[in-house]
Amino acid sequence: MKITCGTDAGQESDESLAARYEITFDGKRYTFREYKYDRFGDALRYAAMTHAKQGFLQDKAFQPLWLAAYSPTAEDEAIMRLHGIAYVEGHYLYGS
Structure with missing residues (x-):
């Protein structure tokens, strides 16, 4: 199939x-x-x-x-960057 x-x-x-x-x-x-x-x-x-x-x-x-794919807002991303956090392909990443 x-x-x-x-x-x-x-x-x-x-x-x-x-x-x-x-x-x-x-x-x-x-x-x-x-x-x-x-x-x-x-x-x-x-x-x-x-x-x-x-x-x-x-x-x-x-x-x-079927909901829209989640992603942080621009404000969320700005705060996350201050703390070394990234959101990539549905996962939060801290540091390297």
């Missing part, structure tokens, strides 16, 4: 794939059932594999959720 993600023409959007495979995004992490992922591709692969299993039952309580 091949799953494409991204926004190129002819491909389904990440948000649409997430809704189809019961994945939510809270602005920081992707969730499929009780599992949480930092990367959408990891969540999608596991969800698609699970959906393909014989006897799979969809979660009737699933509600699509």
Whole structure:
């Protein structure tokens, strides 16, 4: 089974794939059932594999959720810089 993600023409959007495979995004992490992922591709692969299993039952309580990706405000970043803290790809980094 091949799953494409991204926004190129002819491909389904990440948000649409997430809704189809019961994945939510809270602005920081992707969730499929009780599992949480930092990367959408990891969540999608596991969800698609699970959906393909014989006897799979969809979660009737699933509600699509796709929030904007979290990032600190400019004011937050200014304060963080004063203390040697950076926010890079969803993670706070202190020092080197």
